[in-house]
Every structure is written in C-alpha cells, then in structure tokens.
Amino acid sequence: MELISQLLIVESSTRAFAQEPIIPFVILLLVILAVPILFERLQLPGLVGLVLSGVVFGPSGWHIFHINSPILNLLAEIGLIYLMFIAGLEINLELFHRKQKWQALGFSSLTFSVPLVVGILIARSFEFDWIAAILIGSTLASYTLLAYPLINRLGVINNEAVSVVVRATIFTDIGALLVLAFCLAVNTRNLDFWQVISLLTSLAIYALVIFVCCNWAGKEFFRRSGDDEGNQFLFVLLSVFIAVVSAQLMGVEKIVGAFLAGLAVNDAVGEGPVKEKVVFAGSVLFIPIFFVHLGLLIDLPTLIKSVATLELTFLVVVGLIASKFIAALLTKLVYHYNWQEMLTMWSLSLPQVGVTLAATLVGYRSGLLSGMVVDSAILLMVVTSTLGPFITSRLAISLPSSAVKQQSAPAQPDNDSEQTNKNPFTIVVPVYNPQTQQYLIEMAALLAHQANGRIMPLAIATATAHMDAPQLEASVHRSEALLTKATALSRVLGVTAEPLLRIDDAFAKGISRTAREHKANLIVMGWGKRTGLRARLFGNVIDGVLWASHCPVAVTRLVDSPKKIQRILVPMENVIAPTLQPVQFAQILAEANQAQVTVLNVCDRRTSSSKISWRRSQLSLLVSKLTLPNPPEIQIIAHENVAQAILQAARLYDLVVIPFVRNRTSPGGLAMSDVTTQLASQLTCSIVMLGEPQNSQATDLLTGLSSPTAVV
Incomplete structure (x- = not known):
C-alpha cells in the first residue's frame, strides 16, 4: 500500500513537472538553437526547419507547444512586429537617389504588378471575394532578399542587375503593406468611395507623422546620448512599440506601424553596433519563435486530406514562380540585361518570407483569409526560400560585376611614391595582451619594412570618473610597460616606432580615434573571440573598431x-x-x-x-x-x-x-x-x-603597400 502511494506521488509530481510552463519554453529554446544549425548543414534555410519544428511539436505532432499558450502567443506577436521592423530597418532609402533608380522602379513595378494579377486570378478561381483576392495577390508581389549574404560574399553586389533587385525591395515591401492596410480597412468598415479617399489620406498622414517624428527624435536622441549604446538600443525598441500602439489607435494594422518605424529610424541608427544589437535581439529569439508559431498553425491531417488546399498551394507556387520569371524577362527586354543577369534577378525575387507571411497571418486573424490560404503561404515560403537561394548560388558565382575595373586597376606609381614620402605608411598596433604582443609587432614590422613606413604601438588606459583614481594610475603604468616592451621589439626588428598612450572611455573608440587622428593606413589587431551572450549583445573591441575605423x-x-x-x-x-x-x-x-x-x-x-x-x-x-x-x-x-x-x-x-x-x-x-x-x-x-572600412574606400592599403617603394 505504501509502495502504491509512493508511485502515485511520483506520478503526480511528474505530471505537475510536465505541466510547468518553463518546460515547453526550454524545449523551444533548444529548438531555435539546434534546428537552424542542423538545416544549414543540410544546405537548407534555418527558417524552414523552425516552421517544421512547429508542425512536429504542435497540435499536428507531439502537442508540446500549445497554440493557445499566452506566453508563446506574446513572444510570437513580438516576433512578428520585430520581423517587419527589421524589414523596414534594412531598407536604405538613400539607394533610391543613386544610379539605377529608374531601373529599380521599372523592375519593382513589373515584379509587383505581374504576381499581383496572377494572384488575383488564382484567388478568384477559388471563389474568394475581390478584397481577399487582392490581398492574396499582394502577398505574392513582395519578396525577401534571402540570398543577400551569398551575393555579398561572392562580390557581385555591385552588378547592375543585382543592385536593381536590392533597390526594388523599397517599393515592393511598401506597396504590399499599403495594399494590406487598405484591404483590412475596406473589409472591416465597408467604405464607400469618399471614405476610401479619406482612409488613404489618413494613412498618408500617419506615415508622414511617424516618419518625420521618429526620424527627428532618433537623430536628436543619438546626438545627445553620445556613445551610450545601451540607451540608444532601448530608444529604438521604444520607437517601434510606440509606432505600433499609435497604429492601433489610428485603426492601422500594427505591422504597418512597425515597418514605418524601421524606415524612420534607419537614418538615425545607420550602420553600426546599435543596429547590429537591435537585429541580434530579434533574430536570436523573437523572430525564430514567430516561425515556430507559424508551424503550429498548420493542421497537417486536414492539409493532406484537403484537395482544395493542395490545389491552391500548387497553383500559388507555380503562379509565383512563373510570374516572377515573366517580370524578370520583361525587365531584361526593357533594360537589355543578359540571360544570366535576368535569371539571377528572377531567383533573387523568388523567396517569400517576411512581408508575405506577416500579411497572410494578419489577413487570417482579421477573418479576411481562410486557414487554407495560411497553409498555402507557409508551404510557398518553404519552397521558395529553398529554391531561390539554390538557384542564386548556381548563377551568381560567375556573374559579372561593375566593381571589377575598380578593383583590378593598377596603382599609380608616381602619385603613390610622392604620397609615401609626404605621409609615411602608418600602422597602428593596439597592444593589450603581453602573450600575443610580440607576434603583433612582428607582423606590423614586416608590413612596415615593405612600405618604408612606421608602426605606432598603442596602449589604451580606460578612463574613470576621477583622473587621479588609483585604478587609472594602475592602468597607465600597465600601458606604459606594454609600450616599453613594444618599442624595444620594434628597435630589434629595425622599424621606426612611435609609441602612443591614450586615456579613453573605451578600447574600440580609443583605437579608431587614434587611427583617424594620425591618418593611419592600417590597423593590426589581435584576435578577440566572442564569448557568451554579453559579447553578442554588447559587442567586443574588434566589432567596435571594424564599425568605426576609417582604414582597413x-x-x-x-x-x-x-x-x-x-x-x-x-x-x-x-x-x-x-x-x-x-x-x-x-x-x-x-x-x-x-x-x-x-x-x-x-x-x-x-x-x-x-x-x-x-x-x-x-x-x-x-x-x-x-x-x-x-x-x-x-x-x-x-x-x-x-x-x-x-x-x-x-x-x-x-x-x-x-x-x-x-x-x-x-x-x-x-x-x-x-x-x-x-x-x-x-x-x-x-x-x-x-x-574594410564602412565607407568602402580602402585604397590606402592597396596604394601604400603595392607602390614601387613597397614591393621590390
């Protein structure tokens, strides 16, 4: 009897432990950590694995994740908002003012309108009403640059056709979200013609207010906060959710507000550590949870048995692929691109991830779209996010780039020689670790020998509240000892050394500022590996120098x-x-x-x-x-x-x-x-x-080291 009671106690404890909300959350964290790594090893996008994980662990599988879980729904909602915010943050409006803006406008018009028409025809054939059909068509009109890291790594980002596709996202994303806001408003309010005009006017006013206010407030806050990246990070997040709340008060869909907030703070945030931290905070947790939550929405048994869903999915996938191909082909005929460039444009515009899934999910929650459309959109995402980057990787490897002439141009001997005589080639060598200091000085000395230049060993003593503090005094003594050793090494190696001691509030800022002040041509640093979550969130010295440096x-x-x-x-x-x-x-x-x-x-x-x-x-x-x-x-x-x-x-x-x-x-x-x-x-x-520096003008290294006085 006692044994039975103990077994019952163990069973009840086990059941209570299994019902703890922290257990599914631990499993969720394990999924978003391991699954993307596994799928990338299989040469598949990690987001596909996350969606499939939602199917496996959701109602269609093991029932570990519950679709009605308040915590999971909240995190997924934040992930949806974050997804659209990053989509707006990644759009550089300055690109529109550069070359190929008319080609980008032409391609975006074609790649938006052709899939829009095809999507409307497919939806109407399944007896969707006109508002739902237009919304379905608009979800096919945008695209996600999922293969951007690939083309960036291959060095073809400056190819005109690729550049046009990148710039065209400005129009397709904005257009798709405007159509979404319009369809939702018309569906819920049953508006007449003049009310539609009033709605469009209010949308335009809202967008203008958000854009102007967030842009101005962001620039002012970043200017006044100086180098406080923590407060800047919090300001960006606050801007996002204020825009979302104000959108709901105005009767505008919240993902539209999040997207506009991303566009608005883009200029203030710029390319730097703050943007990297903002993107990291979403991509490491909230956005993966959103994709897992999408998998929970798939009713696998019903999907397999539903002939209509399979037919709709097949037609949507084929229609999307064909319509994007037609748009790229028409662009080729108008702007005279070659076949390889045309096919690359087609493959880059295939993946349907960010705006497509967000708009479909919002339309489903509003009752405008059915669960059949959600299943089709998720399967469309799986197919296109796998097919698009695969085709791009095969085509872009030998794609011509307009940057070839610039990179292959030989240096000008006479000008380089004169410049070298006036301003000797300068290499800044930050020293901090005595164990690796000797190899760093030797590396810099070899380069300086070849360029007839000099090295500047640099030690940073971090500032404190009081300049006579014992901590600062100890840091200065330590830095002086490092510089003495570096100077002795340089003398042995036969290189001119000018040691520098700088008191600064941070290592990275001190290094980049010193390099700028002394017009350095190169910075040679030791490896500082990332360690833990804090390094990813708040960066390390190398990250800061790479973001801020003016030279290679x-x-x-x-x-x-x-x-x-x-x-x-x-x-x-x-x-x-x-x-x-x-x-x-x-x-x-x-x-x-x-x-x-x-x-x-x-x-x-x-x-x-x-x-x-x-x-x-x-x-x-x-x-x-x-x-x-x-x-x-x-x-x-x-x-x-x-x-x-x-x-x-x-x-x-x-x-x-x-x-x-x-x-x-x-x-x-x-x-x-x-x-x-x-x-x-x-x-x-x-x-x-x-x-290379963020301004991509790394000519000092090429001209300084490859001049006739440098290579003999």
Whole structure:
C-alpha cells in the first residue's frame, strides 16, 4: 500500500513537472538553437526547419507547444512586429537617389504588378471575394532578399542587375503593406468611395507623422546620448512599440506601424553596433519563435486530406514562380540585361518570407483569409526560400560585376611614391595582451619594412570618473610597460616606432580615434573571440573598431611567429568580382619572408574540365593586373562544400588570409551560413582577416603597400 502511494506521488509530481510552463519554453529554446544549425548543414534555410519544428511539436505532432499558450502567443506577436521592423530597418532609402533608380522602379513595378494579377486570378478561381483576392495577390508581389549574404560574399553586389533587385525591395515591401492596410480597412468598415479617399489620406498622414517624428527624435536622441549604446538600443525598441500602439489607435494594422518605424529610424541608427544589437535581439529569439508559431498553425491531417488546399498551394507556387520569371524577362527586354543577369534577378525575387507571411497571418486573424490560404503561404515560403537561394548560388558565382575595373586597376606609381614620402605608411598596433604582443609587432614590422613606413604601438588606459583614481594610475603604468616592451621589439626588428598612450572611455573608440587622428593606413589587431551572450549583445573591441575605423583592419590570430610563415593560402570564391586586397596583403608578407602565396578557388564537383581551365586563366589574368613581382600560384579544387575544401587545403599552409565580410542580415537573421565564419572557427593555422572600412574606400592599403617603394 505504501509502495502504491509512493508511485502515485511520483506520478503526480511528474505530471505537475510536465505541466510547468518553463518546460515547453526550454524545449523551444533548444529548438531555435539546434534546428537552424542542423538545416544549414543540410544546405537548407534555418527558417524552414523552425516552421517544421512547429508542425512536429504542435497540435499536428507531439502537442508540446500549445497554440493557445499566452506566453508563446506574446513572444510570437513580438516576433512578428520585430520581423517587419527589421524589414523596414534594412531598407536604405538613400539607394533610391543613386544610379539605377529608374531601373529599380521599372523592375519593382513589373515584379509587383505581374504576381499581383496572377494572384488575383488564382484567388478568384477559388471563389474568394475581390478584397481577399487582392490581398492574396499582394502577398505574392513582395519578396525577401534571402540570398543577400551569398551575393555579398561572392562580390557581385555591385552588378547592375543585382543592385536593381536590392533597390526594388523599397517599393515592393511598401506597396504590399499599403495594399494590406487598405484591404483590412475596406473589409472591416465597408467604405464607400469618399471614405476610401479619406482612409488613404489618413494613412498618408500617419506615415508622414511617424516618419518625420521618429526620424527627428532618433537623430536628436543619438546626438545627445553620445556613445551610450545601451540607451540608444532601448530608444529604438521604444520607437517601434510606440509606432505600433499609435497604429492601433489610428485603426492601422500594427505591422504597418512597425515597418514605418524601421524606415524612420534607419537614418538615425545607420550602420553600426546599435543596429547590429537591435537585429541580434530579434533574430536570436523573437523572430525564430514567430516561425515556430507559424508551424503550429498548420493542421497537417486536414492539409493532406484537403484537395482544395493542395490545389491552391500548387497553383500559388507555380503562379509565383512563373510570374516572377515573366517580370524578370520583361525587365531584361526593357533594360537589355543578359540571360544570366535576368535569371539571377528572377531567383533573387523568388523567396517569400517576411512581408508575405506577416500579411497572410494578419489577413487570417482579421477573418479576411481562410486557414487554407495560411497553409498555402507557409508551404510557398518553404519552397521558395529553398529554391531561390539554390538557384542564386548556381548563377551568381560567375556573374559579372561593375566593381571589377575598380578593383583590378593598377596603382599609380608616381602619385603613390610622392604620397609615401609626404605621409609615411602608418600602422597602428593596439597592444593589450603581453602573450600575443610580440607576434603583433612582428607582423606590423614586416608590413612596415615593405612600405618604408612606421608602426605606432598603442596602449589604451580606460578612463574613470576621477583622473587621479588609483585604478587609472594602475592602468597607465600597465600601458606604459606594454609600450616599453613594444618599442624595444620594434628597435630589434629595425622599424621606426612611435609609441602612443591614450586615456579613453573605451578600447574600440580609443583605437579608431587614434587611427583617424594620425591618418593611419592600417590597423593590426589581435584576435578577440566572442564569448557568451554579453559579447553578442554588447559587442567586443574588434566589432567596435571594424564599425568605426576609417582604414582597413587586419584581425590576426597568429599561432607562431610571422617571420616563420612560408606558405600562405588566399581563398577566393568569386573569380569574376574578387576581393583582391587579401592577395596583395599576402604577397607583401611573402616578399618579406620569401614565402609562396597560393590563390585557391573552390568550384562545384560537377564543373567540367574546360570550365576549370577557364577559371584558372581568369584568376591568372586578375592576379597579373596587380603587377606583383612574384605572382602567386593558382589552385582550383572541385568540391561540394567550399568551407570543407578550404579547411582541407589549409592543413599544408602556415597562414590563411581571408576577407572579413559583414553580412547584411536578412529579415529574421536566418540567412545562409557564411564561409568566412566557418573558416574562422575551424582553422588551426594562423589567420588574418581583412576588414574594410564602412565607407568602402580602402585604397590606402592597396596604394601604400603595392607602390614601387613597397614591393621590390
């Protein structure tokens, strides 16, 4: 009897433990951590895995996540708002004022109107009313640049056709959300003609007020708050939710307010650490939860049995693919793009993620759209987010770029020589860790030797409230000791050194400010690995320097003395529009050590021998334009995985030089994985990652190090 009572107690305790709300939340965190990683290993978008996780753990599967859970619904709602806010934040309105604005306007008109008409016809064939049909058509009109990190890494972002697609998102996203707001208002209020005009006027006034007020308030707050990134981060979040609340008070859909808030604070936030933190906070938690919640909405048994849902899904997917193709084809005929550019534009405009899912979900909650449309939209997202980046990866690898001429142009010897004599090539070397200081000074000394320049060892003593505080005094003494050691090392290496001690409120700001004040041409830093959530939220020194620096930054992880480097590997993914700076940087080190540089290109395993020969000749041609005295070796490897091929090849090398490419994060932060990230985490040899300044004018490194006085 006693045993039975104990078993009953254990059973009741287990049942109570299983009903704790914290248990599903722990499982949810595990899902959003592990599933995207697993799917990216399978070369699939992580968001697809999150949606499927919602199906598996939801009502159609194991019933762990409940669709009526207040906590889950709240987090998913925040994720929806965050998704639309980031979609607005990522749109750079300044792009409209640059070149190709008319091409962007033409492409956006075609890629919006053609799918809109096709979507309306499909919806009408399933007997949806006109308002619902227009809303369904508008959800197909926008697109998400899911493959942006890929084309950015391949260096084809400056191709005119690709640039047009990027700029066109400004119009398609805004257009789709305006149609959504209009359809919802007409459906709920049953408006006549003059009321419709009044509604459009109020929408325009609301958008103008939000845009002007948030923009002005953001600039003022950022100006007055100085460098307080924590308060700036909170201000951005507050702006979003104030815009959402005011939208609801005005009778406007809240995701429209979130999108407009993103557009409004875009200019104030700019490209910097605050924006990175804002995007990170949403992409790491709230937006993944939103995609998991979408999976809960799928009624899998009903979906399989419903012939009408399957027919609608098939027609929507085929109609979307065909209509986007027609829009890209018409753009090709009007603006005379070639077939490869046209197909790339088509593949980039295929993925339907952010605005499509948000508008569909809002239409479903308002009763305008049925659950059948939601199922179709989710399946459309799964198909297009997988198909679009896959096609882009096959097409963009050899896409021509307008940046080739700029990157391949040889330096001007006379002007460079005169500039070198007037302003010697200056390398700032921040010193902090005594264990890695010697290798950093040696690396900078090798580069300075080749450029007949100088190095500036820099020690930062962080400021305190009182300048006579014991903590500051101890920091100054420590910095002076580091500079004394650095000066002695420089003297032994035969390089002019000008040590600098700076008292500043932060390391990153002190480094970037010193480099600007002394007109430095290069910053050579030691590797500071991210550690934990705090580093991701509040950044580290390297992040801050890369965001703020006016000159190139060489981030180094040296496992041995740079003087012992004999074999240098430079992976180059795109043979049409490569980043040539790593090749030149590697060649400078090779000239100093009489080492050998190898430029490696990884192509698909199915690439023909003739195509491989073409790649080799193309790389040889590009490298020859750098006028290097000892041209590097060219190596082509056929492999199905770029990162794994480079890792295998790097076992035979002492140093790998790779560009540091800061990807624009697609809405949701669930973009395709970056090869550079994998290499940085798995390479065991020395690494140098070259980061270009945010203004992308990194000419000082190229002209200073590759001048006739530098390479002999």
